[in-house]
Amino acid sequence: MSIASISESIEYPESDGEPMGETDLHRDWMVRILEILRQRYRSQRVYIASDLLVYYEEGNPAKFIIPDDFIVLDCDPGRRRIFKTWEEKRIPDVIFEVTSHSSRRIDTMKKPVIYEQMGVQEYYVYDPTCDYLDPPLQGFRMTNGSLKQIVPVNGVLRCETLQLGLRLVDGDLEFFDLRTGGLAVDEAEYEREAKEVEREAREVEREAKEVEREARERAEARNLELLLEIEELKRRLGEE
Numbered sequence: 001m002s003i004a005s006i007s008e009s010i011e012y013p014e015s016d017g018e019p020m021g022e023t024d025l026h027r028d029w030m031v032r033i034l035e036i037l038r039q040r041y042r043s044q045r046v047y048i049a050s051d052l053l054v055y056y057e058e059g060n061p062a063k064f065i066i067p068d069d070f071i072v073l074d075c076d077p078g079r080r081r082i083f084k085t086w087e088e089k090r091i092p093d094v095i096f097e098v099t100s101h102s103s104r105r106i107d108t109m110k111k112p113v114i115y116e117q118m119g120v121q122e123y124y125v126y127d128p129t130c131d132y133l134d135p136p137l138q139g140f141r142m143t144n145g146s147l148k149q150i151v152p153v154n155g156v157l158r159c160e161t162l163q164l165g166l167r168l169v170d171g172d173l174e175f176f177d178l179r180t181g182g183l184a185v186d187e188a189e190y191e192r193e194a195k196e197v198e199r200e201a202r203e204v205e206r207e208a209k210e211v212e213r214e215a216r217e218r219a220e221a222r223n224l225e226l227l228l229e230i231e232e233l234k235r236r237l238g239e240e
Contacts, residue, residue, distance in 0.1 A: 012061045014053065014081045022100060029098045029128050029173070033069045035186035036175055040162075047075040047090075049083065056118050058086040065114050069096040071162070091118050094161050097125045104132045112140060116147045121161045123147055126173050137168050 022030075034050040041048065050069045057063035070092035072083075085091050095115060099107040107125050115123050123140045127133035139150035139157040150157050157166040163178045175184035 047072040
């Protein structure tokens with residue numbers, strides 16, 4: 001039997017058998033980060049996933065990791081049940097972990113080692129409770145073959161791979177575009193903003209039409225005044 005056949009016969013489970021076991025807050029942030037990334041890269045050839053098993057060594061189903069959220073650039077965005085790096089010929093470019101009491105040691109000790117071995121370009125870990133990480137938002141970037149901690153500038157961590165800035169606002173994680181400064185939002189927020197922009201555009205159009213109407217009415221009134229003045233002048237000249 002060929003090596004390829006042996007590899008194909010190996011089972012790669014879709015679950016590690018462990019419950020997610022996180023609080024509503026941590027789960028909500030995992031979903032929020034996922035949706036922000038999906039919205040930012042909508043209609044692009046980018047794969048984004050959350051809580052999916054990533055197998056990183058062919059033939060060894062014990063070699064897997066489960067990032068809270070990850071993004072793979074230049075990759076088919078279709079749905080997957082698991083992610084095999086050797087089949088995809090890609091690895092996650094950027095990974096985000098939402099840390100908690102139960103995941104703190106894994107997020108800060110075990111996972112960074114594996115991500116470094118895999119060649120992940122950037123890794124971010126966020127503690128929404130501000131109880132388990134100091135500081136509660138940390139980033140790491142691949143430099144000369146190892147993940148080095150990113151030094152924040154004015155409280156901002158620069159995600160160079162995605163051209164995103166990460167910062168905390170009252171403890172909440174906020175993403176913004178490094179080029180435009182605009183906030184990166186999820187689909188619901190995007191739709192609300194789009195509707196607000198549309199409403200403002202309609203209001204501007206209404207105000208412009210109102211100004212145009214008032215200007216037209218003033219012009220018509222002035223024309224009428226001039227016509228009356230001309231008629232009055234003709235009348236006086238006729239009397240003379």
